[in-house]
Amino acid sequence: MxxxxxxxxxxxxxxxxxxxxxxxxxxxxxxxxxxxxxxxxxxxxxxxxxxxxxxxxxxxxxxxxxxxxxxxxxxxxxxxxxxxxxxxxxxxxxxxxxxxxxxxxxxxxxxxxxxxxxxxxxxxxxxxxxxxxxxxxxxxxxxxxxxRSIALRADLLNAGRVEVAVLGDRDQPAMRRVFAALDARRAFAFVRTPLDWEWQRLRAASREHSGGTVRLGVRRGRSLAAYVSGRRIPASDAVVVDEFAFARDEDRPLIASLLRAAAGDLRTVRGWLPPAVARDGIPRGAVRPRxxxxxxxxxxxxxxxxxxxxxxxxxxxxxxxxxxxxxx
Ligand SMILES: CC(C)(COP(=O)(O)OP(=O)(O)OC[C@H]1O[C@@H](n2cnc3c(N)ncnc32)[C@H](O)[C@@H]1OP(=O)(O)O)[C@@H](O)C(=O)NCCC(=O)NCCS
CATH class of the missing domain: 3.40.630.30 (Gcn5-related N-acetyltransferase (GNAT))
Known part of the structure; x- marks a missing residue:
């Protein structure tokens, strides 16, 4: 006082x-x-x-x-x-x-x-x-x-015939490598250190409350060619994509197949518009400002x-x- x-x-x-x-x-x-x-x-x-x-x-x-x-x-x-x-x-x-x-x-x-x-x-x-x-x-x-956000009709995704695998924790190192390969082509990006990947694991567990997490990939031998991770939200008839990555340019078309598989019987694929390096991995869809x-x-x-x-x-x-x- x-x-x-x-x-x-x-x-x-x-x-x-x-x-x-x-x-x-x-x-x-x-x-x-x-x-x-x-x-x-x-x-x-x-x-x-x-x-x-x-x-x-x-x-x-x-x-x-x-x-x-x-x-x-x-x-x-x-x-x-x-x-x-x-x-x-x-x-x-x-x-x-x-x-x-x-x-x-x-x-x-x-x-x-x-x-x-x-x-x-x-x-x-x-x-x-x-x-x-x-x-x-x-x-x-x-x-x-x-x-921006993007919304796509799942049935319009051009899904090729590929074998889609459900990924588990053992696939984490392979997912990290695929993510890093795509990220390296970006002009700017948040670095993903092992600690940041731990945070991603915690977040995936946390997101479970808003839908069942889905992590799908296409394997190439013992490694991974591409993966998609997101959440299936039946109440919204949608799968919400959190991120995806492909190892090489020729693996880019695998993303449509993975998104189609992630949607399953759900009608829509939603998510944030991906960073430029990955945008061509998906059809144009309806893009709106968030x-x-x-x-x-x-x-x-x-x-x-x-x-x-x-x-x-x-x-x-x-x-x-x-x-x-x-x-x-
Ligand atoms: C947003 C929030 C943190 C502001 O806290 P605060 O202590 O009242 O903020 P300040 O007193 O410094 O500034 C008040 C100004 O914030 C702005 N503001 C508050 N809510 C806002 C909103 N939804 N959109 C834009 N501006 C907003 C207004 O200009 C307000 O001025 P006013 O009271 O004269 O209209 C508070 O409203 C809050 O906790 N909201 C709920 C949580 C949330 O939405 N957080 C933001 C997440 S991005």
């Missing part, structure tokens, strides 16, 4: 996983738990936060005013490769202010404090996927990136700003930047 006025200390803090479960999830679960019960949602969050990946690459952050947690978010650490260079990226997700505290500038202050800390810590860029009007994040300097999960980024370092302004790569201009499996 100073001269009778209360002075509230404003502070950006790491929120420990147990505290996040106690202080944030009871407010935010209605929005994000989906079909999971609160206990399931909380247990899944703790398993993720306490995993090897979680301890190294994931934090929950909060803004405290006079000790009270007034806004929070999740921070993901990734590496973005642009050409031969790599950049440190901070992903921001689950930005949240409890209902009663909204409209007082807390989320803006939280994000501002995070961006300052990231700049000072040498992070090259921050990114997020906005479920609200992007104007909120644009005010902080984020820029919207192409973010109204949620709009990819946004803000450059924080001079090095990354320069890379962004290097217009040498046409892909950067028009293509959607990431797979939905990179959504946070």
């Amino acid at each position: 100073t001269g009778g006025r209360s002075v509230h200390a404003i502070q950006l803090d790491v929120v420990a996983p147990d505290d996040y479960v106690r202080d944030v999830l009871p407010h935010s679960s209605a929005l994000w738990a989906g079909a999971r019960s609160f206990d399931e949602y909380a247990a899944e969050f703790l398993a993720t936060a306490n995993s090897g990946w979680g301890k190294r690459r994931f934090r929950t952050l909060g803004l405290r005013v006079g000790g009270e947690l007034v806004a929070s978010c999740k921070r993901y650490e990734r590496v973005l490769r642009c050409g031969a260079r790599t950049y440190r990226a901070a992903g921001i997700g689950a930005v949240f202010t409890p209902d009663a505290l909204r409209g007082r500038g807390y989320a803006t202050a939280l994000l501002g404090a995070i961006l300052d800390a990231e700049r000072n810590g040498g992070t090259d860029l921050a990114y997020l996927f906005s479920d609200i009007h992007p104007a909120f994040y644009e005010r902080l300097g984020f820029v919207s990136l192409p973010s 109204t949620d999960a709009i990819a946004m980024a803000i450059p924080l370092s001079a090095a990354f700003r320069a890379a962004l302004h290097d217009r040498g790569t046409p892909e950067r201009e028009r293509a959607d930047p990431c797979w939905s499996s990179d959504h946070i």
Whole structure:
């Protein structure tokens, strides 16, 4: 107290996983738990936060005013490769202010404090996927990136005669190799380290609540020529594709067969428009701008700003930047 006025200390803090479960999830679960019960949602969050990946690459952050947690978010650490260079990226997700505290500038202050800390810590860029009007994040300097959805009629997919295999955990190394082969052809992409693949495994388990995961591939000898991973959602009569990859150019047509098989008796194939390198793997379909999960980024370092302004790569201009499996 100073001269009778209360002075509230404003502070950006790491929120420990147990505290996040106690202080944030009871407010935010209605929005994000989906079909999971609160206990399931909380247990899944703790398993993720306490995993090897979680301890190294994931934090929950909060803004405290006079000790009270007034806004929070999740921070993901990734590496973005642009050409031969790599950049440190901070992903921001689950930005949240409890209902009663909204409209007082807390989320803006939280994000501002995070961006300052990231700049000072040498992070090259921050990114997020906005479920609200992007104007909120644009005010902080984020820029919207192409973010589209695609929908295809499964029966129009030109499926050749190929032997489709259901893939399991033992196929993970082969899937990683196929993904890496396709990714290497991209001008820019999030790097998938072994830790990032662990995160993918955790996420696949988490997505089970919104549909049965499907992972199909076409084998070539002991290796894999192509794979598709996604979720079958009978209530929407659709299979939702999270990512796919093919090892060589001649394997590209296998994707249509895999999508057809993944759909089975479901009528539609849906998903995010794949990054440019994989777009030709599927027919054109109905492409629409997304109204949620709009990819946004803000450059924080001079090095990354320069890379962004290097217009040498046409892909950067028009293509959607990431797979939905990179959504946070
Ligand atoms: C979005 C959210 C985090 C904003 O928190 P906040 O502390 O109220 O934010 P601030 O006070 O800093 O800024 C308020 C401004 O946010 C903007 N805003 C809030 N909701 C918005 C929305 N759906 N679309 C666009 N802007 C929005 C408005 O401009 C608002 O100003 P106003 O109150 O004068 O209209 C909060 O509304 C929330 O937790 N929503 C539910 C979770 C969510 O959707 N998070 C975003 C995920 S991308």
